[in-house]
Amino acid sequence: MARVFIDGFESQKWLASQGGLWDVASGAGLSVQTGYETGYAFGTPANSSNLDKYLPSAASYFIGFHFKGYFYSKVFRFMNGTTVLGLLYYNAATGHFYAYKGDQATLLQEGTIVVNANDWCHIQMYYLPHATAGTFTVKVNGVQDFSFSGSTSPSTLNIDRIGLLCNGGSSGTYFDNVVVDDSAWPGVSRIALLTPSGAGNSTQWDPSTGANYACVDEVPYSDTDFISTNVVDEVDTYAMSDLPGTAAVVKCVQVSARARKEGSGPPNIAIACRTTGGDYYSADQSLQSSFASQSKLWETNPGTAAAWTTSEVNAMEIGIKSRP
Secondary structure (H helix, E strand, O other), X not given: OOEEEEEOOOOOOOEOOOOOOEOEEEOOOOEEEEOOOOOEEEEEOOOEEEEEEEEEEEOOEEEEEEEEEOOXXXXXXXXXXXXXXXXXXXXXXXXXXXXXXXXXXXEEEEOOOOOOOOOOEEEEEEEEOOOOOEEEEEEEOOXXXXXXXXXXXXXXOOEEEEEEEEEOOOOOEEEEEEEEEOOOOOOOOOOOOOOEEEEEEEEOOEEOOOOOHHHOOOOOOXXXXXXXOOOOOOEEEEEEOOOOOOOOOOOOEEEEEEEOOOOOOOOEEEEEEEEOOEEEEOOOEEOOOOOEXXXXXXXXXXXXXXXXXXXXXXXXXXXXXXXX
């Protein structure tokens, strides 16, 4: 496995309960803002705010994201449960990034690359938390800023949670194109939103009105139209919009759906991807009585077991399957 999670905030939502992909948020005024280059970004206001994502427990992770800060702030934290293992901090007065052990408990290293306040930059990190033999490496705009080796964490625990942070200043901080990888540097990646654009190979679910695909193509989502089924193993797929013309290499495809269980209907769904003439599905994902996001990431094309090509992505269909 390599890519574990991606989010460009193009859904204009953040928490899974809202239709986003993150698990925990705190702080007032969290919002979606104008993004890096185009589209949308996640904004946190001044003072203490955070947006956290639970991850599969791992000894280390590579992280990438676009960032814009205005003043001084905690930026990103690596966690085990509620324990902060390591932290990235930005100070607009110096324009530098700082790596800390714990929740800003011990300064590990100050960077030298200058990023001016209110300028977008791209951050990559590799973090191995360890009480004696850890690593904390930071790249800014593709160039290594620093790499610290030694005691990078108060204790040797795996990472199972990450967080975007704002903890100071007067105007907040902004994040876009968040990528989590468990084996390689993400590179300076961008995340594109593709939306349903037409009927797919299978239209077995029932639309509330009109065409199936037109009931699930709104961004941000709308609950005024929808698709539904009371039958197990029905499949609904949709043709999709194309990648931007600037897309040259596809690192992964992540398919997301917003769904809930109602009455005695099927209690699970599987995320569907139709590519190279075949249908492929995620493991069953359980539904709750209220809407929540479900997702599946395919790092390679499941029909070829090779890296995605732009033409394959442009030709694919995505959708859902009702499951018992």
